[in-house]
Amino acid sequence: MKIAITSTGKTLDSNVDPRFGRTAYFIIADTETEEFDAIENSNVQASGGAGISSAKVVIDTGAKVVIAGNFGPNAQRTLDAAGVKSYTGVTGTVAEAIELFKSGKLTQATEPNVQSHFGMDS
Amino acid sequence: MEKNAVIAIASGKGGTGKTTVAANLAWVIAEQEEAVQYLDCDVEEPNGHIFLKPKINQSEKVKVAVPDVDLEKCIGCGKCGQICQYGAIVSIKEKNVLTFEQLCHSCGGCMRVCPSNAIKSKMLDIGTLDCGKAGNVDFVSGKLQIGSVRTPALIKKVKEQIKENYIAIIDAPPGTSCPVVETLKEADFVLLVTEPTPFGLNDLKLAVDLTREMRLPFAVAINRCGMGDNKVEEYCQNEEIKIVMKLADDRRIAEAYSDGEMIIDVLPEYKKSFIGLYENISRKLKE
Structure with a gap:
């Protein structure tokens, strides 16, 4: 399965980015083959709607799951509409996050855990 | 003063006395038997009506157009989401399009590119526009609906009420962001109200940068003179910015304000300050 993880860098030992909409990168990983790609997120500097545009990036990769520190309401609504499952409150490295997901230790988010614009200043 | 002059009363810092100056200035202009309008563009917290006590004879809802998607007709091409600069519309495969009305800026781009x-467009309420008379002052005020973020759109609507052959006194919102830019656009003159404090000076500098960037002629009024320090005056001197009014730090002014009264009604000795301000601005406009 393809999963997306917010990341501060381009590799698996980068940290999970707490921000979803304004994450520096998305790591798109295949849980079976363990192959991965890094996508630079052009929405970091968006004046608005970063969560929605980033959700669209994730949806278009075909990922079925996305892992981040936090999701805002607009991102959550967009991901839900596309049936992409979101997992929140994750810290540590991207590799650790993938392992936690594979071992079923992450809990799925059903509602946004931060307000709009949460990631603007961090 | 020249008829059709548009004078914006602005400030970087909030609470410096924009409304006090704007309302009293409009009042003395009306007393000179000039046709004058007061327009409250501080639509997030309009308060000019407290002092001018207008009789409102026309009140209308202000609406903006936002997209309304017919999913039966949608072919899922995603062009609407690509053109939107604010993420207000997004197409997510299998004919599912989401709209985020509060992020929409009503540019109409999505409607045009949809093959x-x-x-279609539907109308969204963003606030109200009130028009009336306060004595001989023509009164206009906008009030943004709670939760709406479409401040510039409502300000634009308030400014559409500017009449020909009237002197327009515009009460601007504080700060230097989009609502202020929308308010100051096409003004003939900007009066920046400040106070002699470190906060007043810091925010004055920001407001000066903005008016210079917009290439608008401006001058400064210092309110609560006598408190704080001399740094605002020193700054204006160094920058060659004209100070066209100084209003004293007088407790009675604060009391009149707290009672929602006009200074020039309660404390007529200050009338000459506002007449002086009017004359100074008239002179600056001729330059």
């Missing part, structure tokens, strides 16, 4: 004509 299947699936997007």
Whole structure:
């Protein structure tokens, strides 16, 4: 399965980015083959709607799951509409996050855990 | 003063006395038997009506157009989401389009690029526009609906009420962001109200940068003179910025304000300050 993880860098030992909409990168990983790609997120500097545009990036990769520190309401609504499952409150490295997901230790988010614009200043 | 002059009363810092100056200035202009309008563009917290006590004879809802998608007609091409600069519309495969009305800036781009004509516009309430009379002052005020973020759109609507052959006194919102830019656009003159404090000076500098960037002629009024320090005056001197009014730090002014009264009604000795301000601005406009 393809999963997306917010990341501060381009590799698996980068940290999970707490921000979803304004994450520096998305790591798109295949849980079976363990192959991965890094996508630079052009929405970091968006004046608005970063969560929605980033959700669209994730949806278009075909990922079925996305892992981040936090999701805002607009991102959550967009991901839900596309049936992409979101997992929140994750810290540590991207590799650790993938392992936690594979071992079923992450809990799925059903509602946004931060307000709009949460990631603007961090 | 020249008829059709548009004078914006602005400030970087909030609470410096924009409304006090704007309302009293409009009042003395009316007393000179000039046709004058007061327009409250501080639509997030309008308060000019507290002092001018207008009789409102026309009140209307202000609406903006936002997209309304017919999913039956949608072919899922995603062009609407690509053109939107604010993420207000997004197409997520299998004919599912989400709209985020509060992020929409009503540019109409999504409707134009849709190849299947699936997007129509629907109207969204953003606030109210009130027009009336306060004595001989023509009164206009906008009030943004709670929760709406479409401040510039409502300000634009308030400014559409500017009449020909009237001197327009515009009460601007504080700060230097989009609502202020929208308010100051096409003003003939900007009066920046400040106070002699470190906060007043810091925010004055920001406001000066903005008016210079917009290439608008401006001058400064210092309110609560006598408190704080001399740094605002020193700054104006160094920058060659004209100070066209100084209003004293007088407790009675604060009391009149707290009672929602006009200074020039309660404390007529200050009338000459506002007449002086009017004359100074008239002179600056001729330059």
